[in-house]
Amino acid sequence: MIQRCFGCDARFPLDRIIYTCDRCGAVLEIALEATDFDHPKFAGRGVWRYAPLLPGDAANAVTMAEGATGLHRCDRIGPELGISELYLKNEGENPTGSFKDRGMTVGLTRAVELGATAVACASTGNTSASMAAYAARRGIRAIVLIPGGQVATGKLAQAIVHGAEIVQIDGNFDDAMRLVHELSVEDGDIYLLNSINPFRLEGQKTLAFEVCETLGRCPDVVVLPMGNAGNISAIWKGFKEFRRAGLIDRLPRMIGVQAEGAAPIVETLRSRSETCRVERPETIATAIRIGAPVNWRKAVAAIQESGGDCGTVTDDEIVAAQRDLARREGRFVEPASAAPIAFLRKHGVVEASTVVCVATGHGLKDPDMVLKTSPTLIRAEPTLSSLREALGQA
Numbered sequence: 478m479i480q481r482c483f484g485c486d487a488r489f490p491l492d493r494i495i496y497t498c499d500r501c502g503a504v505l506e507i508a509l510e511a512t513d514f515d516h517p518k519f520a521g522r523g524v525w526r527y528a529p530l531l532p533g534d535a536a537n538a539v540t541m542a543e544g545a546t547g548l549h550r551c552d553r554i555g556p557e558l559g560i561s562e563l564y565l566k567n568e569g570e571n572p573t574g575s576f577k578d579r580g581m582t583v584g585l586t587r588a589v590e591l592g593a594t595a596v597a598c599a600s601t602g603n604t605s606a607s608m609a610a611y612a613a614r615r616g617i618r619a620i621v622l623i624p625g626g627q628v629a630t631g632k633l634a635q636a637i638v639h640g641a642e643i644v645q646i647d648g649n650f651d652d653a654m655r656l657v658h659e660l661s662v663e664d665g666d667i668y669l670l671n672s673i674n675p676f677r678l679e680g681q682k683t684l685a686f687e688v689c690e691t692l693g694r695c696p697d698v699v700v701l702p703m704g705n706a707g708n709i710s711a712i713w714k715g716f717k718e719f720r721r722a723g724l725i726d727r728l729p730r731m732i733g734v735q736a737e738g739a740a741p742i743v744e745t746l747r748s749r750s751e752t753c754r755v756e757r758p759e760t761i762a763t764a765i766r767i768g769a770p771v772n773w774r775k776a777v778a779a780i781q782e783s784g785g786d787c788g789t790v791t792d793d794e795i796v797a798a799q800r801d802l803a804r805r806e807g808r809f810v811e812p813a814s815a816a817p818i819a820f821l822r823k824h825g826v827v828e829a830s831t832v833v834c835v836a837t838g839h840g841l842k843d844p845d846m847v848l849k850t851s852p853t854l855i856r857a858e859p860t861l862s863s864l865r866e867a868l869g870q871a
């Protein structure tokens with residue numbers, strides 16, 4: 478395996494710490510060798526089941542049994558949307574409650590192999606929660622930069638309890654991302670674990686492998702929220718690699734969803750622009766409140782190569798989809814993770830009978846969002862008559 482520039486194809490050895498190309502400044506990816514695809518043997522469960530297609534030594538892995546999440550059929554919402562098989566890939570079932578754990582096990586394992594003394598990230602919450610937990614497991618220093626006042630309570634509590642050094646930046650995620658990148662480039666001992674890190678994305682590609690193995694085939698369409706756009710890039714890479722290994726015979730269409738107030742990639746694709754930025758991103762789905770996604774070129778490629786699509790949903794549509802999933806399918810996901818269902822309800826999908834929505838994070842990450850919009854709770858005296866009255870059965 479080798480590190481390859483996504484822009485100009487320049488190659489860098491696997492053991493060099495580098496986040497963007499020396500020559501053209503683009504992001505990097507891990508390129509596998511042709512022989513890696515020759516009958517890879519998978520064993521066990523979760524991310525490291527796919528060790529033959531991953532960088533790093535499974536024997537040294539810093540792991541917490543991540544991956545192997547459920548692929549749940551949405552029997553009530555699916556038919557209503559005209560989709561005969563609608564599935565939720567529930568990443569909230571990961572150890573820290575989001576898909577980040579898939580990437581973090583590979584990223585942290587890499588950090589240890591490189592001898593890094595500290596790991597760092599900028600985060601809208603989930604990356605920091607995951608990195609803090611994996612760093613704690615290994616006993617390595619964790620530095621987290623968060624946009625002040627913009628991280629959901631559950632995620633912040635996770636970073637705190639796992640003992641990360643947390644710095645609130647007076648700015649948004651994009652400011653924090655720029656700063657932590659500069660810090661880790663200047664200080665070689667601090668290893669950057671945002672999705673600009675191609676090793677982390679290798680872990681995240683295993684979601685595609687699991688979906689294919691669970692279904693026994695490739696789905697028609699995969700829908701997921703986009704923030705920094707690492708996940709859509711990673712999952713698309715995963716599908717392509719599974720096909721290259723001869724394990725599926727076609728590829729899905731990738732659909733990326735953004736919130737209306739934070740939709741730089743959707744705007745770039747619509748305007749065919751060569752830049753990707755919105756200045757003041759805004760959405761209640763704080764996980765994807767990002768204006769300058771580092772992986773935008775990879776995301777654009779994933780959507781275009783796959784013949785997929787992208788689109789926006791409003792905050793109200795996100796909240797409605799979150800309730801819908803919770804009340805009709807029994808699945809509580811965080812606001813960003815409800816965006817795919819909101820997209821399907823709003824825009825529909827053509828010629829697809831098997832659709833997989835990626836529910837990226839657990840609903841308990843962000844309880845305030847639910848409580849803010851809830852009706853006042855009913856009260857009762859501790860007597861049966863008062864209870865009956867409260868229930869309207871007096």
Ligand code: F0G
Nearest residue numbers: 600601603604704705706707708837838
């Ligand atoms: N859904 C959730 C729940 C997320 O936490 C994120 C990203 C995304 C979707 C978007 O994924 O960035 O790969 O396109 N959260 C990052 C963080 C930015 O810091 O936790 P992406």
